[in-house]
């Protein structure tokens with residue numbers, strides 16, 4: 001099974017998570033990790049599984065990721081497994097209680113990404129997942145690259161790899 005991980009990243013943390021996910025999957029099957037800016041729709045040809053990730057910025061994915069997904073033709077993800085991840089700040093690391101409430105209520109990028117992926121016909125095989133940064137510009141919290149590498153397991157990839 002061919003797998004594609006598409007990501008956007010401002011400070012490099014989501015890129016590290018995408019790379020770790022790719023390394024984890026690469027043990028089992030063919031995988032390409034691609035920056036959103038270099039994505040083209042030809043990459044969907046023969047694809048079995050599409051994973052999309054973004055930093056959470058203002059509760060949402062970056063405009064690049066939103067536009068990439070909006071521009072996918074209707075039903076272009078039909079027959080393709082999909083999953084979404086984001087990077088975000090752990091709620092308990094936000095000291096201000098009002099800000100913590102706002103961030104919690106606002107939500108995170110992986111959920112709208114998952115929704116857009118399924119709206120284009122993709123089959124969501126995992127709940128939206130978040131990976132944690134220690135501060136606005138990073139670094140990733142301890143253990144997150146390892147968690148990312150193990151996020152997609154062999155059974156999720158299916159038996160045809």
Ligand SMILES: Cc1cc2nc3c(=O)[nH]c(=O)nc-3n(C[C@H](O)[C@H](O)[C@H](O)COP(=O)(O)O)c2cc1C
Nearest residue numbers: 009010011012013014055057058059087088089136
């Ligand atoms: C303008 C801005 C808005 C942000 N909004 C959120 C947010 O709504 N929720 C959250 O958990 N983190 C938020 N963050 C922290 C980002 O999630 C963090 O910068 C990101 O995970 C880093 O990933 P990157 O290095 O790939 O850009 C925000 C950061 C910036 C700079």
